[in-house]
Amino acid sequence: MSTEERPQKSNCQSSPVACDIMVKIEILGSGCATCKRLFANAEQAVKDLKITAEIVKVEDITEIIGRGVMLPPALFINGEVRAEGRVPDVNEIKAMLME
Numbered sequence: 539m540s541t542e543e544r545p546q547k548s549n550c551q552s553s554p555v556a557c558d559i560m561v562k563i564e565i566l567g568s569g570c571a572t573c574k575r576l577f578a579n580a581e582q583a584v585k586d587l588k589i590t591a592e593i594v595k596v597e598d599i600t601e602i603i604g605r606g607v608m609l610p611p612a613l614f615i616n617g618e619v620r621a622e623g624r625v626p627d628v629n630e631i632k633a634m635l636m637e
Contacts (some may be wrong), residue, residue, distance in 0.1 A: 554599045561591040561635060567611035576611045576625045578635070583631035593636075 563580050567573030579597060584591040596602060602610060609623030613631070620626075620634050 559590075560616075561589060562616055563591055563593045564595070564596050564614040565611060566596045566605060566614065568599070568606050569597050570611075572625055573597075573611040575622075576613060579625065579628050579631055580613065582628045585629065585636060587632055587635060591634065 542574065547598070556567055561584075563584070565573060565577045566577070566579060573595075584593065596605075600614070605612075605614075605619075607619070607622055611619040611625065612619055612623070613626060613634075615634055621630075
């Protein structure tokens, strides 16, 4: 069931976090140290916000290029690219998740 198909609570706001909806976070990159740091930052943001999230590493170069990423690492949240070619810190990722 995709995020859009999940029932929302009656007091739900536009943020998936506020709605307690499962968030999908994807880290696209080769598995280098920078990619690992981005993965760790995403994990910490999820932990700090106490939300339910699936965090996935995408290391297949064909898939990464197919998704339009030319400068890894890239951070996707619910299928939308939110950062590319840099590592957002934990607070920045938390802000992205709260949008």
